[in-house]
Amino acid sequence: MPPATPRPPSRLRFIRAGAIATAAAGAIALSSFVAVPASQAAPADDLGSRFTLAVLPDTQFYSRYSADQFQPRYGKDPYQVQTEWLAENRDALNIPFVTQLGDIVDQSGQEREWVAADNAMRTLDDADVPYSTAPGNHDVRDSNDDLDDTAYDLSQEPFLKWFGPERAKNVSTYEGSDPTGLSQYHVFEAEGQQYLVLALSWRVSDATIAWADSVIDAHPTLPVILTTHQVIDIDSDAISPKETEYGLELWDKLITSNDQIFLTINGHFHGESHLVKTNDFGHSVTQIVIDYQMAYEGGDGYLGLFEFDLSHNAITVQTASPWVTWKPQEKLTSYDQPFLEGVNQQFVVPIDFAARFASFDPTFAVGPATQPSLSQKARDILLDGFTGPDPVSTEAPGNSDDYVDVAGTLAHWRFTGNSGVVAEGQSVPDVAGGNDLTRVGIAESGATNAEVGDVTIGSDHAYLSSDDASVCFANADRNNSRYSYLETSSDAPVNNESFDNGYTIESFLKIDKSWTASTNQWMMALIRAGNRNEMPGVPYDRWGNGGPVVLGLSNLKEFQWSVIPNEPGLGDRVNWSGEIQLDTWMHVAIVNDPATRATTMYVNGAPVLRNATDNVGQSFVPDAPWLLGAGMDSNQPGAGWNGCIGETRIVDHVLDQSEWLTARADLTGLTVVDAPEGSLPATTKLTTFSGTGLPGAEVRMSGSIAGTDVIDDDGRWSIVLPQALTAGAYEASVVQALGTRESAPVAFDFTIEGAAVANPGTTPTIPIDGADGSVALANTGAELPTGAIVGAILLALLGTTVLIRTRRRRASGLSGE
The missing domain is CATH 2.60.40.10 (Immunoglobulins)
Structure with a gap:
């Protein structure tokens, strides 16, 4: 996951060049793997030999926003609540071990993030709950794919200060680390059987792989669970597994030749998936990816509970959130669900443990049948006393007038009543008056490859928008000078608004399914024209040649709101969403509150995690227009939107959700x-x-x-x-x-x-x-x-x-x- 500051269009934070969408023929034995719903696991009252392996996927945003977002809002952060819940329920769920999958923090150079992570993991220390950690790409100072763990200046790596061998040796299951100290291994016991957890660093070297081989060789009878930050990815359908170049390197150099490795778990890629491969011994290796950092509130506290049911030959996986059930009920949103129920979020992996371990541990035996279903017990614990969020009314509008018309509306662009190609020079009315948008001619725009037919108005619109049309921009390509846009006239009143009393800016946005990072990264939906680096009093921003106000989409499909506030010396203030789905309408609301000096971005009604503080209003270039459908770079338009934009409204003060465009007009006053x-x-x-x-x-x-x-x-x-x-x-x-x-x-x-x-x-x-x-x-x-x-x-x-x-x-x- 990349940092939350603007990145140049040509740079990706992590590189997947050469990633393989499908493995070579015969490499993935999907036919041997049938995941069944968790509901088909053993009955709750059927006692068996069971234990729970707890998995903490990427915690980076919990650590990053602990001090300035989570603590002020809730008093704790999700990471802290996760570890407290695991410590409290270790006996009830028979949890012998917890593994963290890397990206402990988001910015390795920020000590406050390590402090937050330290506080969370110290809860496990104090409760004597064994755990492993290993650095992800955000936990090392330089995560360049061309570097491995032996290329780092270890004296400067903060992971070693906070979670290196000196700390790990106090964990009861810790057995040792590799020479860099970035990888470690543990041996834990559950139900009379020992298991080895091999926690590997980000981008391990051949020397570290040799160390891992030696660890396995020194424990020839132990089943091995390999945890690391990256192995498998998720395909574009958000369900299917996808191999990666680095994951295949680990497979070829370490996994397939070590029959003891029966399970790998990794994070890094946003979502979840799993597959089974066949190793050199003809045996299965289950590989699972789990990562929720792009979900609501940086992951909403979701963790993995892997129930090993030795009596019934199954690993039951469920995704649960102690954070959701801990939060005050009045702060819950529709995104706050205690459990995720998707195909890769609740499933059962059939595995005959004795048969799978027979080649290296012929004495494997099932423990006494004393435990009920631990997956069901976890559900019972989390749901005990939990009251979900209040229902949210999301009525469809009755007609095009069915919205809340608020005082202080400066501009409101709606597309009802127009259809077809938007001609050069054609205008779209501002129903609030005085700020009509006009399509800029192709020659004037400088978009040498644009065509008139690239901009159309049609009936496609968001379900909750009362405007039954939208404007769509097709074929945008940042590499081919193809973009189109509409703009206000130079004398439009909204051009010179400073919003000293705050603002609420709303739009309905949809990203076209053809979007790719190479052609559409950093595309813009709505901006104020100008060059922020030429504005008086604005600190220089190396990414800031664009306008003083920008609503766009990053190279990782995150909404970004970037603004120079009315105190230009404060510099750029930025809000970031999580990853946005393609081909799906999203409502975005940006609310700047002068009372709190904070700007909050809401996506489909839910506040994003990464919001801007200490800012009021907007700086602007006098008489510069607002642009819809493109951005600016060094005073030249570009970065065209690839998708559709629905009705868009600018209001000169704070609105609550009952007044947004997603709300319906009040019909109760008859x-x-x-x-x-x-x-x-x-x-x-x-x-x-x-x-x-x-x-x-x-x-x-x-x-x-x-x-x-x-x-x-x-x-x-x-x-x-x-x-x-x-x-x-x-x-x-x-x-x-x-x-x-x-x-x-x-x-x-x-x-x-x-x-x-x-x-x-x-x-x-x-x-x-x-x-x-x-x-x-x-x-x-x-x-x-x-x-x-x-x-x-x-x-x-x-x-x-x-x-x-x-x-x-x-x-x-x-x-x-």
Whole structure:
């Protein structure tokens, strides 16, 4: 996982050049491996010989943001909560050993991150829970793939200071380290059987591999679990395993020739997968990758619980989060789930332990059957007393007006009403007024390979956006000068806003499925034009030739919000998301709060982990436009967006989620004024029903009295009858609606006194169509001339009294005589 500062477009933090998507024919024995759901494991009440191996995948963001994000928000970080939970439940879950998979910290040169990691792992020290650690690429000072562990200046490596042999020797299972001190091995005992854990450093040398061979040779009867930061990857489908060049090197030089290695576990790659390979002895080796650093809150505390069920010949793997169940309920989001249930997150690996170990440990024996299902027990422990997040209402909009129109909206670009290719010079309106966007001509833009057809408006849009269209930018290629963009005019009011009272900027974004890092890394969706390095008072930023305000996507598919605040001397302030899915609509909200001097990025409603502090507002180049669909580099547009952009709004203050574009307009304020009650005198003549509601909504009245009206800009509505109501019993209900979405009805009924009729129980409907002065009767469908209406109603109505039913407080407003 790369650092959270802008990187040059040509540089990748970790290199997978030569990574092999599929291994050579016959190398992967997937047909011999059938993962079954964890629910098909042994019954919970079936006792067996069992233990749990606990796995801590990449903890880097927990360490990095412990002091400035997690501690202020929660009082602890997920790493600390993970280790506390493991220590507390070691006996209940029969946990003999915990292994950490590398990337202990995110920035190896930042001591505060090592302090956070030290605090977390010291919990295991204090509880005498054995564990292993090994450095990942973020734990060494130079993770260049061309270097191995013997190329480092070991006197400068912080891992050795914090987790080297001097610390490891105090762990009860520790047996030794390689000459660099970066790799280590442990021997733990569980259910009467010893196991060797070989924890290898990032990019081990041939010398370290020789050391690993010697360790295995010195323990010829022990099954070996190899843990290291990188072995296998996950394919683009986010499910299938993918071999890597380095993983194959480990396989060829160490794994396949050592039959004792039956299981490898690694992190590094975002997600999870597993496969089984066949070694030189014709035996299986299960390989598992698990890493959640790009999930909500840097991994949301997910760890692996590997239940070894020796009695039933299975390893049951489940992904669980002690952090989710520890957090206060009011801070939980829809992303906070105690367990992940995906195909590679809960599964069972069948393994006949005795048969698999027979070649080197023919005396292997199953321990006494005293343990129930430990996977089920872990679930019971985590769910005991847990209350999940409150349900989140995510109603689809009823129509294109179904959003919260807030005061302080400076610009709101919507694409409804447009379709097809966006011509050069064609404008998209700002519905807030004064800041229309116009497509810049190809010649003017400098995009020598762009085509007019690269920009289109179509009906594809996000589910929660009330704008039923979006603008899509196709064929963007940063290496081929192909990009397109829209911009505000030089005199647009929004160009010179400093946002001293904070801001809320929202957009719906989708990355095209054709996205690749080589062609689209650092592409931009929304920016303020200019060169931040030329702005007065701004500290020089070697990555900062772009605009003073940028919303874009990194080379690792992370959303980035980068801004020079209104105090330019503070320099760049950056927010980062986790990895974003391709071909999926995402809602992004950037909220700058002057009260806290913090900027928070929300993706689909959830705050990201890496947020910016100590900043208010925005610096800008006077009269420079806002650009939609491209960025700038050294005063030249480029870095075109490859995908679609939905409605985008800029507001001059902080909005909470109830006011975002994902929220629906409030339909609860409907009133009917002075609705008649009870039994009214025969002389009463009602001609009009009126009330208040949401401007622009349609009022629909149904029942004995029917009609519609549109609420005016002052929030008033009025339904006028074609003639005054005559004697009879009436009932009606009124709703206000935005398209398909309606409010709860306001219902009422009343009686106008009159003579009894011969046919009681029949109530007429009085529709408000009145075009020809006629009224239709609901019970017959007959249409009578106006002159006959009184007689018809008198024949149909009973003069009974029905009390009024209303749901809301009413003001004055029914008119009559």
